[in-house]
Amino acid sequence: MIDRGPLRVLLVDDEVEVLRSLHRILDGAGYAVTCANTLRLAISEMRRERFDLVLTDLYLGATDLGVQITQVARERRPFTPVIVLTGRPTFDGAKEALRSQVADIVVKPVVPEQLLSTCRRVVQETEMARRNQELETANQVLASVLPRTIEMKDPTTSGHANRVVGYTDTLARRLHVSAEDRASLRLAALLHDIGKIGVPDHILQKPGQLTPDEMDIVKRHPAMGYEVLSELPEHDNVRTWVYQHHERWDGGGYPNGLHREDVALPGRILVLAEVYDALAEERSYKKAWPTARIVELFRAQAGRQFDPDLAHLVADGLEQQGARFFAASPDLLF
Numbered sequence: 001m002i003d004r005g006p007l008r009v010l011l012v013d014d015e016v017e018v019l020r021s022l023h024r025i026l027d028g029a030g031y032a033v034t035c036a037n038t039l040r041l042a043i044s045e046m047r048r049e050r051f052d053l054v055l056t057d058l059y060l061g062a063t064d065l066g067v068q069i070t071q072v073a074r075e076r077r078p079f080t081p082v083i084v085l086t087g088r089p090t091f092d093g094a095k096e097a098l099r100s101q102v103a104d105i106v107v108k109p110v111v112p113e114q115l116l117s118t119c120r121r122v123v124q125e126t127e128m129a130r131r132n133q134e135l136e137t138a139n140q141v142l143a144s145v146l147p148r149t150i151e152m153k154d155p156t157t158s159g160h161a162n163r164v165v166g167y168t169d170t171l172a173r174r175l176h177v178s179a180e181d182r183a184s185l186r187l188a189a190l191l192h193d194i195g196k197i198g199v200p201d202h203i204l205q206k207p208g209q210l211t212p213d214e215m216d217i218v219k220r221h222p223a224m225g226y227e228v229l230s231e232l233p234e235h236d237n238v239r240t241w242v243y244q245h246h247e248r249w250d251g252g253g254y255p256n257g258l259h260r261e262d263v264a265l266p267g268r269i270l271v272l273a274e275v276y277d278a279l280a281e282e283r284s285y286k287k288a289w290p291t292a293r294i295v296e297l298f299r300a301q302a303g304r305q306f307d308p309d310l311a312h313l314v315a316d317g318l319e320q321q322g323a324r325f326f327a328a329s330p331d332l333l334f
Helices: 016-028 039-048 066-075 091-099 112-153 160-174 179-191 194-198 212-218 221-231 233-243 265-280 291-301 308-326
Strands: 008-012 032-036 053-057 082-086 104-107
Touching: 008 016, 008 039, 016 032, 016 053, 016 112, 032 039, 039 053, 039 066, 053 066, 053 112, 066 082, 082 112, 104 112, 112 194, 160 179, 160 265, 160 308, 179 233, 179 265, 194 221, 221 233, 233 265, 265 291, 265 308, 291 308
Parallel strands: 008 032, 008 053, 053 082, 082 104
Antiparallel strands: none
16 A cells, blocks of 8 residues: 555634644644635635645634535545534534535534544545445446446347346345345346457357357356456455356356356356346347246256256246246345
């Protein structure tokens, strides 16, 4: 981690003695402090320098409010949190401060320990919010950009990933899979074909039957997906289920020929859901299968391609409810 030096604080108050007192407190705690005694000067400093935190009096002079600086603070990238100091904690003043989305309010006379504690908390919460935003952005990339990239390479699978997310989550809920594993399974379902990025377009988009050599190349995509996701160490289950989504209950799948419970239940759910979508949807090389034919295949492949209990559960559900058996949950994706 790069050491950026002390955190920089902009301190704003129209009373010189208060500025000096607060400066001593913050400087003694290791902050790099810049002082301003008017709103205009504070805004000028904000636009000229980057600060980690702003502490401002609520009332500056006869007409200005310190909370007016929040607009400038929120224009910064990343935004700068603002703490309001006030010796007159009236309801209207506090309400105006909250409306302006300040991080906190500290009442004067300031207790040094309380002020420093508030500063530390606000800085930590702001950093946590930034990291969460970064994670949210990363999830948006995972949840939309990457699947779209796959579909651009293989147009025959348009919408496939999103549908498989719904199918896997429906089955996981019915089988009482834990909330944590459900979240990982949804992500694995969304990204299960990410390894196709490494398969040449002329093979993915070939209208006719693949040659044995071409099929061998396609069969590499689970391993390539596992490699693509190697930078997500906190999502080991996701990587594993992406790697295993072409395994079979009888050991005849790929890439590792795993048997039975060698693939965990969420992974076995993904195996079946991925096949269901491939059968139920029309592709350039095939028409959509009717439900009765899909039911017949699942029963025939119970204990062969699929976990037998899971295959019969789905076959029974499709017979009784049709496609409604896979009605998606409203709480997707993450």
